[in-house]
Amino acid sequence: MTIRLFNTMSGQVEVLAPGNQSTDDGDAPALGMYACGPTVYDYGHIGNFRTFLHVDLLRRFLKQQGIAVRHVMNITDVDDKIIRNAVAAGVPISAYTPRYEKAFFEDMDALNCERPEFVPRATENIPEMTALIEQLAAKDLAYKVEDGSWYFRIAGFPEYGKLSKKDFAGIQDGARVQVDEYEKDAARDFALWKAAKATADPNEMQWQTPLGPGRPGWHIECSAMATKFLGQSFDLHAGGEDLMFPHHENEIAQSESASGKTFARHWMHVRFLLVEGRKMSKSEGNFFTLRDLLLRGYKASAIRFLLLSVPYRHQLNFTFDGLLESTSAVDRLRTFHQRLLEGQAAGKWPSGANPELQQQACNAAAAFTAALAEDLNTAEARAAIFDLVRLANAAADAGTLHADDVPAVLDTLTRFDQIFAVLEDRDEAITRAALKWAEQEGRLEEANADLRASLALSDAEIDAMVEERNQARRTRNFARGDAIRKELADKGVLIEDSKEGVRWKRTGTSRTGAHAPRP
Numbered sequence: 001m002t003i004r005l006f007n008t009m010s011g012q013v014e015v016l017a018p019g020n021q022s023t024d025d026g027d028a029p030a031l032g033m034y035a036c037g038p039t040v041y042d043y044g045h046i047g048n049f050r051t052f053l054h055v056d057l058l059r060r061f062l063k064q065q066g067i068a069v070r071h072v073m074n075i076t077d078v079d080d081k082i083i084r085n086a087v088a089a090g091v092p093i094s095a096y097t098p099r100y101e102k103a104f105f106e107d108m109d110a111l112n113c114e115r116p117e118f119v120p121r122a123t124e125n126i127p128e129m130t131a132l133i134e135q136l137a138a139k140d141l142a143y144k145v146e147d148g149s150w151y152f153r154i155a156g157f158p159e160y161g162k163l164s165k166k167d168f169a170g171i172q173d174g175a176r177v178q179v180d181e182y183e184k185d186a187a188r189d190f191a192l193w194k195a196a197k198a199t200a201d202p203n204e205m206q207w208q209t210p211l212g213p214g215r216p217g218w219h220i221e222c223s224a225m226a227t228k229f230l231g232q233s234f235d236l237h238a239g240g241e242d243l244m245f246p247h248h249e250n251e252i253a254q255s256e257s258a259s260g261k262t263f264a265r266h267w268m269h270v271r272f273l274l275v276e277g278r279k280m281s282k283s284e285g286n287f288f289t290l291r292d293l294l295l296r297g298y299k300a301s302a303i304r305f306l307l308l309s310v311p312y313r314h315q316l317n318f319t320f321d322g323l324l325e326s327t328s329a330v331d332r333l334r335t336f337h338q339r340l341l342e343g344q345a346a347g348k349w350p351s352g353a354n355p356e357l358q359q360q361a362c363n364a365a366a367a368f369t370a371a372l373a374e375d376l377n378t379a380e381a382r383a384a385i386f387d388l389v390r391l392a393n394a395a396a397d398a399g400t401l402h403a404d405d406v407p408a409v410l411d412t413l414t415r416f417d418q419i420f421a422v423l424e425d426r427d428e429a430i431t432r433a434a435l436k437w438a439e440q441e442g443r444l445e446e447a448n449a450d451l452r453a454s455l456a457l458s459d460a461e462i463d464a465m466v467e468e469r470n471q472a473r474r475t476r477n478f479a480r481g482d483a484i485r486k487e488l489a490d491k492g493v494l495i496e497d498s499k500e501g502v503r504w505k506r507t508g509t510s511r512t513g514a515h516a517p518r519p
């Protein structure tokens with residue numbers, strides 16, 4: 001199926017297909033995509049992960065559609081914020097960043113994001129950056145100033161502004177950004193290379209290069225690494241909406257004036273996430289890292305599902321109510337999946353077929369794919385699956401779900417999960433890992449008390465206690481049965497008796513959600 005995606009450059013939804021990317025191993029052309037990665041100076045927040053998750057969703061969808069991807073994500077492990085924090089901590093940046101890089105990948109794993117094919121670190125690609133700056137200097141598009149820093153001459157690139165559609169007609173040649181943090185609205189010649197200051201702290205990293213001692217600017221990093229792994233011209237470049245200007249505009253200016261070719265053909269920008277309707281900020285008290293949410297007892301799968309549920313070009317308003325709804329939505333899907341599998345294993349579904357239901361399963365799969373193929377409409381895609389869950393559950397209740405229908409329904413569910421990746425229950429292990437991290441960091445008091453209590457018991461221990469209670473009840477020892485129920489409740493585990501057997505759930509409350517019935 002043709003995949004269409006909004007292209008910030010053209011302002012239109014356009015076909016996305018692999019262009020000229022050949023792979024090193026000579027396989028079929030892959031779609032070359034570059035997504036700006038994290039700056040590893042702190043733990044990632046849910047806004048960052050909204051962007052990374054939509055890039056993950058795109059790569060998973062491309063692969064499902066038979067398109068190989070060559071996905072590059074840089075790690076920014078040298079920049080002003082990193083230097084500021086490392087100097088404050090009294091350590092070299094090379095000692096400061098590894099813990100945040102490690103934490104970033106742990107978080108990406110917790111959120112079930114696939115690892116890109118290439119994850120280059122800025123500090124390991126300095127020669128590529130200086131070579132690019134030298135190329136620009138040879139064309140008089142890079143110039144050196146008194147302190148030894150190098151700047152890009154925006155006036156030498158008349159197309160500057162074509163991505164963000166800003167008008168820079170009046171730009172003054174030679175006006176420079178003097179501050180370290182990039183201005184959001186003014187175009188100024190920007191730093192390609194930042195000279196080491198005479199007063200530099202020894203923990204600031206500097207490289208001895210043909211350009212002089214110093215370190216790279218942020219924008220040149222991405223130009224150099226994208227070109228190194230994808231060539232001078234490639235298919236897709238992605239990032240959060242804040243990066244459109246100046247970061248991506250500057251990447252284009254540097255890369256295209258050096259190569260004379262179109263840098264990225266397609267530009268994807270993920271809109272920002274708001275929290276409870278407001279911009280997320282530490283001073284507003286509405287700033288959350290993934291770890292903050294895990295310690296409050298929310299499941300990683302529910303967070304993934306929520307962050308993906310609103311299509312990437314719409315603002316997502318993150319709320320705790322929304323997160324609880326997402327928790328129930330994931331539970332509903334898992335319970336349904338389990339119901340199908342357990343019924344199948346137990347030979348519970350009557351033999352024969354229900355052609356109408358099979359057709360509905362096929363339609364849901366087609367609607368799911370069509371929604372994603374049209375600019376990654378995740379809301380419609382998930383709605384198609386929930387429609388099927390409703391219909392199939394109703395059929396199962398009415399005895400009209402037959403054994404021959406189950407594979408078609410499972411197949412649609414599998415297609416869904418290749419992209420959304422929430423069916424496998426890894427939540428408890430992830431939450432435990434977050435608690436362990438909090439303990440090591442001396443931050444355990446940030447964790448929800450119910451959650452800590454409920455995780456004191458392992459799944460196996462709970463299963464054993466539930467079984468002991470079942471045994472007591474079978475022998476009509478109700479007092480013992482009630483005592484076990486109470487003991488579990490005190491430890492944050494709730495028992496529910498249902499027609500289909502006994503279920504239990506941890507009451508880090510509804511936050512950790514229900515466990516599927518035990519066989």
Ligand code: AMP
Nearest residue numbers: 038039047048050051239240241272273
């Ligand atoms: P950083 O680590 O700050 O360089 O950001 C990593 C990625 O997260 C970039 O693609 C940013 O555009 C993106 N990002 C930052 N804040 C948000 C937010 N509130 N919502 C969505 N994406 C964001």
Ligand code: ZN
Nearest residue numbers: 036037222247
């Ligand atoms: Zn970048």
